Amino acid sequence: MKKLLNLKLLAILLFSGNILLGQDAVNSIEANYNNPKQYVIQELTVSGLQYLDPNQILSISGFAVGDTITVPSEDLSFLIKKLWLNRYFSKVELRYTKIEDDKIWLDINLMENPRLAKWDFTGASGTKITKSNKTDLNEKLNLRRGSEVSEFMMENSKRLIKRYFSDKGFLNVDVTVIQRSDTVLKNAAALTFMINKNQKVKIKNLNFNGNDDISDRKLRKAMKKTKRKSLFRTGKYIREKYDEDLENIITYYNKRGYRDAKIVSDTMYALDSKFIGVDINIEEGKQYFVRDITWVGNSVLPEEHLNATLGFKKGDVYDKSALNKMLFEDDLSVSTQYNDMGYMFFYLDPVEVNIDGDSIDLEMRMIEYDQARFNRITINGNNKTDEEVVRRELYTKPGELYSKTAIMESIRRLATSGYFNPEAFNKPEGVSFNPDRANSTVDLSYNLEEVSNDQLELSGGWGSGMFVGSVGVTFNNFAMSRIFKKGAWRPVPSGEGQTLSLRGQSNGSYYNTFSLSFMDPWFGKRKPNTFSFSAYFAHESNASYWFGDSDQWMSVLGISVGLGKRLKWPDNNFMLRGDLSYQRYTLHDWSSYFTFSNGSSNNLSLGLTLSRISIDQQFYPRQGSEFSIGIQFTPPYSLLGSDKDYSTISDAERYRWIEYHKWTFRFATYTSLTSNRKLVLHTKTKFGVLGYYNKDWGYSPFEGYILGGDGMSGYTRYGQEVVGLRGYENNSLSPIDIESGVNVANIYSKFTVEMRYPIILEPSSSIYALAFFEAGNSWANIRDFNPFSLKRSVGIGLRLYLPIVGILGVDWGYGLDKVKDYDGAGGGKFHFSIGTIID
Numbered sequence: 069m070k071k072l073l074n075l076k077l078l079a080i081l082l083f084s085g086n087i088l089l090g091q092d093a094v095n096s097i098e099a100n101y102n103n104p105k106q107y108v109i110q111e112l113t114v115s116g117l118q119y120l121d122p123n124q125i126l127s128i129s130g131f132a133v134g135d136t137i138t139v140p141s142e143d144l145s146f147l148i149k150k151l152w153l154n155r156y157f158s159k160v161e162l163r164y165t166k167i168e169d170d171k172i173w174l175d176i177n178l179m180e181n182p183r184l185a186k187w188d189f190t191g192a193s194g195t196k197i198t199k200s201n202k203t204d205l206n207e208k209l210n211l212r213r214g215s216e217v218s219e220f221m222m223e224n225s226k227r228l229i230k231r232y233f234s235d236k237g238f239l240n241v242d243v244t245v246i247q248r249s250d251t252v253l254k255n256a257a258a259l260t261f262m263i264n265k266n267q268k269v270k271i272k273n274l275n276f277n278g279n280d281d282i283s284d285r286k287l288r289k290a291m292k293k294t295k296r297k298s299l300f301r302t303g304k305y306i307r308e309k310y311d312e313d314l315e316n317i318i319t320y321y322n323k324r325g326y327r328d329a330k331i332v333s334d335t336m337y338a339l340d341s342k343f344i345g346v347d348i349n350i351e352e353g354k355q356y357f358v359r360d361i362t363w364v365g366n367s368v369l370p371e372e373h374l375n376a377t378l379g380f381k382k383g384d385v386y387d388k389s390a391l392n393k394m395l396f397e398d399d400l401s402v403s404t405q406y407n408d409m410g411y412m413f414f415y416l417d418p419v420e421v422n423i424d425g426d427s428i429d430l431e432m433r434m435i436e437y438d439q440a441r442f443n444r445i446t447i448n449g450n451n452k453t454d455e456e457v458v459r460r461e462l463y464t465k466p467g468e469l470y471s472k473t474a475i476m477e478s479i480r481r482l483a484t485s486g487y488f489n490p491e492a493f494n495k496p497e498g499v500s501f502n503p504d505r506a507n508s509t510v511d512l513s514y515n516l517e518e519v520s521n522d523q524l525e526l527s528g529g530w531g532s533g534m535f536v537g538s539v540g541v542t543f544n545n546f547a548m549s550r551i552f553k554k555g556a557w558r559p560v561p562s563g564e565g566q567t568l569s570l571r572g573q574s575n576g577s578y579y580n581t582f583s584l585s586f587m588d589p590w591f592g593k594r595k596p597n598t599f600s601f602s603a604y605f606a607h608e609s610n611a612s613y614w615f616g617d618s619d620q621w622m623s624v625l626g627i628s629v630g631l632g633k634r635l636k637w638p639d640n641n642f643m644l645r646g647d648l649s650y651q652r653y654t655l656h657d658w659s660s661y662f663t664f665s666n667g668s669s670n671n672l673s674l675g676l677t678l679s680r681i682s683i684d685q686q687f688y689p690r691q692g693s694e695f696s697i698g699i700q701f702t703p704p705y706s707l708l709g710s711d712k713d714y715s716t717i718s719d720a721e722r723y724r725w726i727e728y729h730k731w732t733f734r735f736a737t738y739t740s741l742t743s744n745r746k747l748v749l750h751t752k753t754k755f756g757v758l759g760y761y762n763k764d765w766g767y768s769p770f771e772g773y774i775l776g777g778d779g780m781s782g783y784t785r786y787g788q789e790v791v792g793l794r795g796y797e798n799n800s801l802s803p804i805d806i807e808s809g810v811n812v813a814n815i816y817s818k819f820t821v822e823m824r825y826p827i828i829l830e831p832s833s834s835i836y837a838l839a840f841f842e843a844g845n846s847w848a849n850i851r852d853f854n855p856f857s858l859k860r861s862v863g864i865g866l867r868l869y870l871p872i873v874g875i876l877g878v879d880w881g882y883g884l885d886k887v888k889d890y891d892g893a894g895g896g897k898f899h900f901s902i903g904t905i906i907d
Contacts, residue, residue, distance in 0.1 A: 795861025
């Protein structure tokens with residue numbers, strides 16, 4: 069049986085670990101330094117271990133069987149100290165099991181720290197620990213099941229938890245660790261971190277010291293996200309944003325020539341439990357100016373051209389950020405110009421060669437190297453889309469000179485094609501480079517992430533006082549040449565980038581429409597010339613029931629053929645398009661919308677549109693613009709030698725062949741407002757006017773405008789262009805002729821400003837939120853047009869894109885202005901859209 073040594077020996081060792089001897093030896097062994105005794109170790113064992121290897125402990129001890137030890141001694145004390153310092157044990161004892169003469173049998177008895185079985189984070193005193201908080205804390209603490217539970221581990225975890233919440237503005241966090249024995253595993257513990265965030269602190273004082281040249285007000289303005297508490301500012305303290313703003317201060321100084329500016333220190337101090345003060349100590353240094361700029365190593369572009377690109381002249385403030393932008397970052401930078409001429413390996417180093425007082429001389433040291441050419445161009449990830457469809461959009465061809473702009477334009481074309489996930493191109497692996505400087509070549513790989521963009525529409529909606537059901541299908545990557553190919557119908561022939569759409573709407577006997585459209589963006593497969601064809605039929609009656617009948621009806625039959633050509637001048641984003649269209653309207657006792665109720669009208673027109681599109685993707689553009697100007701016109705029948713008295717003929721005869729000319733203008737921009745390119749400003753202007761050739765003939769009853777609402781009348785109205793303006797009832801902003809009661813809007817204008825922010829942008833679904841301001845109006849004729857007489861609205865909305873459905877939208881708008889003779893047209897209104905963006 070193991071015996072304890074007397075307490076005198078414990079005091080001598082001065083450690084919590086103990087040397088234990090048998091009771092029968094207490095009298096015979098004087099356990100103190102005045103009477104030490106030597107023993108030869110006959111056996112050395114380790115007991116009490118559950119997880120660690122005993123051989124590892126024996127190795128740490130430094131003793132072995134056959135060694136001679138002295139009891140007591142510094143060596144034994146040092147052994148116990150070494151074991152404690154490993155922090156693996158909650159108890160360390162050195163015991164003997166047997167003593168015979170000068171022989172001793174020793175045992176190192178240990179109790180390991182418990183192992184971590186599970187843990188949790190819980191709020192205390194009303195604190196809520198969210199699922200997101202727990203996920204973040206697990207990443208930061210990096211706890212592992214089976215790891216040891218020690219005081220060091222628990223204290224370090226508390227420190228990391230406090231730092232995590234401190235970065236979010238909670239500077240007075242209390243953390244308590246509750247340790248319980250696990251009920252299942254032996255020598256295992258469960259930890260609960262009780263967290264009391266206390267109140268989030270806010271910044272009340274924001275002071276600067278050492279800023280002699282730049283005022284406190286300007287420096288506070290330079291801090292974009294960190295503000296003092298005021299009537300309009302929350303004063304939130306978030307460490308990440310605060311650190312960014314410290315960098316913003318230095319950037320602000322650098323832009324104004326203070327190249328040596330630095331933040332010496334920053335101090336935070338509590339004013340009370342709610343507010344803190346912040347003192348930032350700055351060393352401004354001198355303000356520097358550019359004195360001379362020289363270029364070394366340039367043979368392709370002359371110094372005059374390079375200086376003009378740089379935009380600096382003698383005496384200008386030395387703005388390092390502007391310098392770097394025009395050297396490396398801007399679309400027209402020196403680096404981009406060289407890259408676009410094939411100089412991929414071009415090297416440029418701006419060196420401050422001389423600093424004289426407040427003046428700096430710059431030397432731009434360049435190595436142009438040889439021009440590089442594209443070698444292999446690889447396409448990956450196009451499992452459905454033909455490689456030819458991808459390659460025809462690329463501006464990077466094997467053997468051609470390297471061009472950064474060509475790569476960016478290729479990416480834009482692919483991103484806006486609709487066949488691939490545009491967000492994938494924002495990742496580093498979207499396009500991979502393999503340069504070969506020795507041979508002056510570069511291999512490119514476009515790593516595509518294909519998306520399903522075919523759409524099925526099964527919907528119902530309420531509009532114009534009735535329910536309308538819609539069914540439709542759109543194949544956005546159709547292959548017409550494979551419709552007779554065996555095995556191509558899976559479920560439809562695909563891969564050639566064509567679009568085929570079939571759609572129908574119905575309200576039973578009241579309203580029915582059917583449409584078919586086809587578009588090939590590369591008609592003939594050799595050049596980017598578009599071909600389109602569409603046909604539709606619509607029938608509307610005054611039947612009161614789903615399956616009723618009426619002899620009052622209107623039908624429309626239409627067909628259109630279009631050709632478009634991508635232009636090379638002014639740039640390759642321009643397109644010229646022509647459309648030849650024919651519609652036949654047949655009215656039978658139909659008094660709605662038009663100035664006559666019986667007869668047929670024919671509309672044969674030619675449309676010409678010049679457009680330019682440079683957006684970076686379809687659903688959530690972050691940059692670029694859209695511009696179009698177009699005219700649609702018919703032959704001037706009334707001017708072709710007719711001597712009829714138009715005052716005596718009926719409207720049915722007058723409009724047997726419709727004549728008009730119609731002008732449209734549209735311009736939209738997309739601008740990223742933040743460095744992460746998430747917050748986007750979208751602006752849009754639209755204008756349309758319907759004209760006539762003959763004043764005696766007047767305006768056509770067809771092709772006018774209907775303004776107001778969601779831009780969707782619930783069903784398609786042929787012969788009129790529906791324009792949305794949120795915050796107002798559908799069709800409420802178009803003037804109505806008092807005598808006939810028909811729509812007489814022949815001119816309109818509309819302006820939109822939207823702020824957009826993405827919630828999720830994934831191939832399976834994409835969502836963004838928006839806030840908008842809109843203004844617009846319509847008029848009966850050009851004489852009434854007043855660009856300042858607009859109906860305004862504000863509101864918010866959401867857009868959801870699902871590949872199988874298309875775009876779903878919901879907006880809440882508030883119309884700010886009253887509408888004459890239409891009570892309740894404005895005010896708060898919800899608007900819904902399916903398959904399109906409210907435009």
